[in-house]
Amino acid sequence: MKKILITGSTGFLGGAVLANxxxxxxxxxxxxxxxxxxxEEGLDRIQINLRNFGLSEDVVNNVTLKNIILGDLATAESFIDNPLLDEITxxxxxxxxASFGKNPFIWKVNVEGTFQFAERMSRVRVLEKFIHVGTAMSCTPEPDSLVTESELVSNREQHIVEYTWSKATIEQMMTERLPQLPLIIARxxxxxxxxxxxxxxxxxxxxxxRMALTLGKFTCQMQDRIDVIPVDYCAxxxxxxxxxxGVLNEIFHISAGTDRSVTFAEIDEAMAKASGTPALGDxxxxxxxKQLSESRKxxxxxxxxxxxxIMLRAMNLYGHxxxxxxxxxxxxxxxxxxxKPSKFIDYVDRCVLSTRDASIAELMQVDFK
Ligand SMILES: NC(=O)c1ccc[n+]([C@@H]2O[C@H](COP(=O)([O-])OP(=O)(O)OC[C@H]3O[C@@H](n4cnc5c(N)ncnc54)[C@H](OP(=O)(O)O)[C@@H]3O)[C@@H](O)[C@H]2O)c1
Structure with a gap:
């Protein structure tokens, strides 16, 4: 029997892993x-999140106080001495x-707290695997390329946002400074x-x-490809x-790859079909x-x-x-x-349906917390 510790299960990816x-x-x-x-509060937060993943109430209620370890990575010393951690396999x-904003906790949590936690786990004798979720975007890829998994060597100037820089840094620190950690990096x-x-x-x-298609203009070309996967595939x-x-000390992309990535033109058509509106096409x-910013009025x-x-800042970042x-x-x-994963255009209708009553300003808050 494995004893699996999941962090981040009140969030998007961690919630999907727990649901799975x-x-x-x-x-x-x-x-x-x-x-x-x-x-009790921690349990409640996890169960509220789980209900968004289509689980029955019986399954949600299988999570109980026995599953909970309270802890904050911004103050890792508050939980890393918990003896339960010694049992984790x-x-x-x-x-x-996971924010593109200027959240003051990005470095404290993603680098300092995560390193303290990983270092503590590297001393657990029964630990067999530590799967760290990175992000493929932290490799500062060359435009127009097929990116393969490689170790990250980058500097702050190469990163558009603090978030990807923090993710690149922690990968490098764990790889170089914790040789005894049974590490797998999933990006x-x-x-x-x-x-x-x-x-x-x-x-x-x-x-x-939705923002780009509503505007009818953005900084990418319609024929550019984008590598999107659904969260349940990631889980x-x-x-x-x-x-x-045989996968220890390896890096894996979790991605759509050449076969299942899509072009913005395909997304335009699929979103238009789902919304019952004409595609932008030509x-x-x-x-x-600069031209986007001239449309601000x-x-x-x-x-x-x-x-x-804030809209302009979002356009600038995501435009890059x-x-x-x-x-x-x-x-x-x-x-x-x-x-292989579903293509984004094969389930985009469900994304359109589930967001139709929310404004873009409301939806974008999740990425600027
Ligand atoms: N979403 C993507 O497109 C994407 C792509 C590639 C990689 N990733 C990676 O996937 C991971 C999860 O991202 P996500 O999209 O699931 O983000 P998310 O929905 O914002 O979830 C983040 C999770 O981390 C927890 N967390 C934040 N600060 C914490 C702290 N100080 N102590 C303990 N837990 C803390 C949050 O808990 P609270 O509820 O308490 O805040 C939440 O459960 C991140 O490492 C991200 O880099 C995401």
Whole structure:
């Protein structure tokens, strides 16, 4: 029997991993590191999140106080002496400040606290695997490329945001300074929605597509490709890595790859079909950020109540990523026997449906916390 510690299970990826393991219903014992003033509050937060992943109430109620370990990675010393950690055989570390904003906790949590936690786990004698969830975007990819997994050597100037820099730094620190940690680094590409529940678990990044198509212009070309996967596929892959043999000290992309990545033109058509509106097609304009900023007076009419400055900042950041036209090679993961992911355009209708009553300003908050 494994004793699996999942961090970040009140979030998008960690919630999907927990939902996946609960649905399998095997005998492994699950421990969940969660923030909260009391174990009851932590449990409540986890169960509220789980309900967005389409689980029955019976399955949600299988999570009880026995699963809870209270802890905050911003103050790791508050939980790393917990003796329960000495029993853990497997970790899936999904917790992080996943924000493109200027959250003051990015470094404290994603680098300092995560390192303290990983160092503590490296001293657990029974630990067999520590799966750390990184991000494929932290490799600062060359535009127009098929990116393969390699170790990260970058500097702050190469990163558009503090978040990807923090993720690159912690990978490097764990690899270089914790040789005894049974580490696997899993780097998801761009995780958008759930293939059945759409954006109910999270609207992270989905709003960018809606924003660009509503504007009718953005900084990428319609033929550029984007590597998007649904969160349930990401969870399947992380759970596969838990039991896969001979994968220690390896890096894996969890990505759509060449076969399942899509172009913005395909997304335009699929979103239009799902919304019952005409696709932009040739009416789409590729523009510079400066030209986007000149449209700022239209934002309120197009998007509803919003802060123009924050919208422009979002366009600037996501514009940089969307222009990259990169795909992340997934052949290493596929060799472990996992199926290929659904294409984004095959479940985008569920994303459209689950967000139709929310404004872009509301949806984007999740990525700027
Ligand atoms: N979403 C994507 O497209 C994507 C792509 C590639 C990689 N990733 C990676 O996947 C991981 C999860 O991202 P996500 O999208 O699931 O983010 P998310 O929905 O924001 O979830 C983040 C999780 O981390 C927890 N957390 C944050 N600060 C913490 C702290 N100080 N102590 C303990 N737990 C803390 C959160 O708990 P609270 O509820 O208490 O805040 C939440 O459970 C991150 O490492 C991210 O880099 C995400």
């Amino acid at each position: 393991l609960l649905q399998q219903g095997n005998d492994d014992h699950l421990y969940l590191l969660v923030r909260g003033n009391t174990p 497997h970790v899936i570390n999904c917790a992080a400040v 998801p590409s761009i995780v958008v929605g759930h293939s059945n529940q759409g954006c109910l678990p999270s609207a992270s990044i989905f709003w960018v597509f 399947d892959a992380l759970v596969l890595l838990l039991s896969a043999e 009416n789409y304009q590729k523009v510079s950020y 239209q934002f309120k009419a197009l998007f509803g109540p919003c802060n123009e400055r 990523f969307s222009e990259l036209n990169v795909v992340f090679d997934n052949s290493k993961l596929l060799k472990l026997g996992i199926r």
